[in-house]
Amino acid sequence: MxxxxxxxxxxxxxxxxxxxxxxxxxxxxxxxxxxxxxxxxxxxxxxxxxxxxxxxxxLEPQERQLVTLGILTALGGSEAQLEVHVGASLNVGLTPQQIIEVFLHSSVYCGFPRALNAVDVARKVFGERGLLPLP
Structure with missing residues (x-):
């Protein structure tokens, strides 16, 4: 070698x-x-x-995931990657509410359609992990 x-x-x-x-x-x-x-x-x-x-x-892992979620939401068309990173965000300790808040905040900058697509991805991951409905 x-x-x-x-x-x-x-x-x-x-x-x-x-x-x-x-x-x-x-x-x-x-x-x-x-x-x-x-x-x-x-x-x-x-x-x-x-x-x-x-x-x-x-940056801490949670902070990196917040940035990643916002960027993938803004990019659009990255739902497969967003699905992986929603899961990773939960793995590093972000709450479902924090993840949804990222998408709400992102909607101001990248629009409702992309935020809605991100929420749909989160719904899938949260559902698979038994985290729905959110309080």
């Missing part, structure tokens, strides 16, 4: 630890689903996205 290979493997392993601390099966399935078509994309998501960016110390 070359030094480059060792650094590459170390970055991936560091990212995998962060991924494991945030995501359940849904997050890992995203990476696994890339193995037969775009394994390098899966590697970069783990090594760079989680190992280099998510692991940075200046």
């Amino acid at each position: 070359t030094e480059n290979d060792a650094v590459r493997a170390e970055r991936f392993e560091s990212g995998r630890e962060v991924l494991d601390s945030i995501h359940d099966d849904a997050g890992h399935q995203v990476i696994d689903s890339l193995a037969d078509i775009a394994p390098e994309l899966g590697h970069q998501i783990v090594a760079w996205g989680y190992g280099d960016v998510y692991a940075r110390p200046d």
